[in-house]
Amino acid sequence: MSASAAAATGRVLEPNRRALAPVDSNWYTAHELDSYPRALGPIRIAYPMALGEARVAARVLLWLRIDEHGEVFDVRAGEADTPERLIEAARAGIAAVRFAPARKDDRAVKSRIQISIDLEAAGEQ
Numbered sequence: 001m002s003a004s005a006a007a008a009t010g011r012v013l014e015p016n017r018r019a020l021a022p023v024d025s026n027w028y029t030a031h032e033l034d035s036y037p038r039a040l041g042p043i044r045i046a047y048p049m050a051l052g053e054a055r056v057a058a059r060v061l062l063w064l065r066i067d068e069h070g071e072v073f074d075v076r077a078g079e080a081d082t083p084e085r086l087i088e089a090a091r092a093g094i095a096a097v098r099f100a101p102a103r104k105d106d107r108a109v110k111s112r113i114q115i116s117i118d119l120e121a122a123g124e125q
Contacts, residue, residue: 024109024110027065027110027111027112028104028109028110028111028112032104033102033103033104033109034103034104035103036111037064037066037102037113038099038100039097039098040070040098040099040100041097043117044093044096045089045092045117045119046092047089047119048088058086059116059119060077060078060086060087060090061077061078061082061116062077062078062087062094062114062115062116062117063112063113063114064112067101068109068110069101070099070100071099072095072099073110075090075095078114090117
């Protein structure tokens, strides 16, 4: 029935509830997933120049939240003593990459995972 026909008869149209898929607001951790999110390109991290010329090797642990569309929603330090400039550099590098989203029960879902990024010392390739 059209909206004008419904108005003429005094009937109220109900929205088509089948057209709306339920929204899953959960952020699933790694052990809850069937498959993990996967970077669709290389993650390139520029070593922060503000830390000086004497680059040293460093491992940065990060918590990522990646939504069901593969977009990075949030990046947080995995360790309290990680220099903020390294975290900022890692955030910038990760934000530039699209991900294939995590999957659970054969559907794309939001995920919360921890990753480590190794920054190379000066002269390393």
